[in-house]
Every structure is written in C-alpha cells, then in structure tokens.
Amino acid sequence: ILNVEQSPQSLHVQEGDSTNFTCSFPSSNFYALHWYRWETAKSPEALFVMTLNGDEKKKGRISATLNTKEGYSYLYIKGSQPEDSATYLCAPQSGGSYIPTFGRGTSLIVHP
Amino acid sequence: GAGVSQSPSNKVTEKGKDVELRCDPISGHTALYWYRQSLGQGLEFLIYFQGNSAPDKSGLPSDRFSAERTGGSVSTLTIQRTQQEDSAVYLCASSSMGWLAGGQETQYFGPGTRLLVL
Numbered sequence: 001i002l003n004v005e006q007s008p009q010s011l012h013v014q015e016g017d018s019t020n021f022t023c024s025f026p027s028s029n030f031y032a033l034h035w036y037r038w039e040t041a042k043s044p045e046a047l048f049v050m051t052l053n054g055d056e057k058k059k060g061r062i063s064a065t066l067n068t069k070e071g072y073s074y075l076y077i078k079g080s081q082p083e084d085s086a087t088y089l090c091a092p093q094s095g096g097s098y099i100p101t102f103g104r105g106t107s108l109i110v111h112p
Numbered sequence: 113g114a115g116v117s118q119s120p121s122n123k124v125t126e127k128g129k130d131v132e133l134r135c136d137p138i139s140g141h142t143a144l145y146w147y148r149q150s151l152g153q154g155l156e157f158l159i160y161f162q163g164n165s166a167p168d169k170s171g172l173p174s175d176r177f178s179a180e181r182t183g184g185s186v187s188t189l190t191i192q193r194t195q196q197e198d199s200a201v202y203l204c205a206s207s208s209m210g211w212l213a214g215g216q217e218t219q220y221f222g223p224g225t226r227l228l229v230l
Contacts, residue, residue, distance in 0.1 A: 004154070032216045043116070044155075044203070046218040089155065098210060099145070099168070100219075102155035 002026055002092055006103035013080050014111050020076045021106040023090030027071035034091040034100055035064055035075055044089060047075075080110040114138070116222035118204050124228045125194055133189040133225045135204030143210025144187050145219060146179060148200040155203065161187060162210045194229045201226050 005024040013019050025033070035047040048057040053068040061078045073092075077084055087107045091100035117136045125131050137144050146158040157171040161181045172178070176194075181187040191198055205219035 034218070036221075041223075043221040043223045044205075046220070049216055049218060051216060091155075093216070099157050099160060099171075101157070102147070104152070104154040 002094055002101040004090065004092060004101050004103040006088075006090055006106050008106060009104070010107040010109070012109045012111065015080060015082060017080050017110075018076065018078045019080055019108065020074050021088065021108075023073045023075070023092070023103055025071050025073075025090075025092040025101075026094070027069055029095040030068040030071070031093045031095045031097070032100070033066060033073050033093070035073070036089040036091065037086045038089060038105065039086040047088075075106075077108070080108070082110045082112050084108060085110050116204055116206055116220050118202075118222035118225050120225060121223065122226045122228075124230065126230050127196060128193055130190065130192045131194055131227065133191075133202050133204075133227070135187045135189070135222060137185065137187070137204070137206030138220055139185075141206035141208055141220070142184065143207040143217070144181060145205045145207075146187070146189050147203045147205065149203065150197075150200040158189070158202075160210070191227075194227075196229050199227055199229045 007022050033050045036044040038044040050066040055066040057064050063076045066073045087105040089105045091102045093100045119134045142163045144161040147155045159179045160168040176192045179189045201224045203224045205221045207217040207219045
C-alpha cells in the first residue's frame with residue numbers, strides 16, 4: 001500500500017476561476033497513476049491514466065501533469081464551472097501491483 | 113452499453129446481522145474489484161477477481177468479509193456479523209483485462225452501496 005497524499009483536502013472557487021491540486025506519492029518503483037472524478041451520488045469516472053515522467057494529458061478544460069522522479073502529479077482545471085464540482089481522486093500504482101492505491105481526494109466546489 | 117451496476121443502493125442493518133452486496137460488472141470484463149470508502153477515508157481495496165484465477169483477498173479487513181464471483185460475471189460481497197465500523201460506501205469496479213493488460217487499465221465503477229450498521 002502506497003502513501004498517497006492529496007492536497008488541498010477541499011477547495012471552494014468561483015465560477016471562471018482556474019484551479020489546481022496535487023497528488024504526492026512515493027517516487028520509487030512507479031508504474032502508473034490514475035485520476036478519477038467522483039460526483040456526489042454518481043460513480044467515480046476515469047479522467048486520465050499517466051505512465052511516463054513528463055506526461056501531460058488533457059480533456060477539455062482539465063489537464064494533468066506527472067513528475068515520477070519527484071513523486072507528484074498536478075491536476076488543473078481552467079475556467080471552473082459548477083458542473084466541475086466533485087471529488088478528484090488520484091490513484092498511483094507501484095511496479096508489480098495491479099491494484100492502485102487511492103488518495104482521500106480533493107473536494108472541489110465551484111460557486112456560480 | 114450498460115455500465116457496472118450494484119444493489120442495493122442503500123442498506124441499513126443492525127449490528128450482528130449478515131449482509132450481501134451485489135455487483136454486476138460490464139459484460140465481457142474479466143477483472144472485478146471491490147473497494148470501500150469509510151467516512152473521511154480514501155478508497156480502500158478489498159478484493160480482486162481476475163477471470164478464473166484465485167482472487168486476491170489481501171485487502172479484506174477480517175474473516176467476516178468474503179466474496180465470490182460466479183461464472184466470471186456477477187460478484188457478491190458478504191459481511192457476516194456486521195459491526196458499526198463496517199458502515200461505508202462499498203464500490204465495485206470492473207476492467208477489461210486487469211493484470212493481463214499490465215494493470216494500467218481504467219476501472220469502471222458502479223454507483224456503490226451505502227451500508228449503515230446501527
């Protein structure tokens with residue numbers, strides 16, 4: 001089981017603000033990292049799978065970067081909208097494990 | 113197509129009772145995972161099924177927890193003699209090939225079962 005830290009724990013922003021949050025994980029024996037979005041009363045939904053140091057992924061207004069050498073990933077949301085309100089989970093995997101370890105998530109609330 | 117479904121969506125039980133939670137994965141997915149999220153905690157891995165292989169039970173918190181997967185499809189998680197600390201959201205996920213694909217696959221989650229033990 002990996003030590004996964006997500007910060008901040010929660011975040012309130014105004015509609016139109018851009019925001020970012022962090023996932024930290026052990027840099028040794030890195031294999032992959034997953035980002036999920038979990039809206040209230042819905043199923044967690046996959047955003048990205050990242051595997052290579054320096055990876056950048058983008059999906060609409062949401063993007064993510066990965067630094068495996070220092071053990072962190074950033075998730076960015078540009079021009080936040082109320083529908084972006086959700087908990088964002090990161091889940092790194094170490095080599096030899098096919099089970100990702102989930103962080104506690106960052107809860108984002110976007111106010112109209 | 114149909115996603116992962118779970119039933120019941122909510123379950124309230126009394127301490128000491130047994131409960132069964134059901135998961136229907138996406139058709140054709142060989143890998144199935146059970147997780148739970150207790151209040152204020154991250155998603156905690158419970159058990160993993162891959163095809164007909166022996167399941168990875170390393171995450172089950174006690175011998176009161178068991179799970180089976182019949183015919184490589186539907187899975188049931190059983191909690192015997194429930195305790196208040198078992199109260200959590202229990203999530204099921206499936207993926208196409210699991211470790212056979214190198215373990216980097218996206219998992220598709222169900223909506224969860226919210227279990228409350230009084």
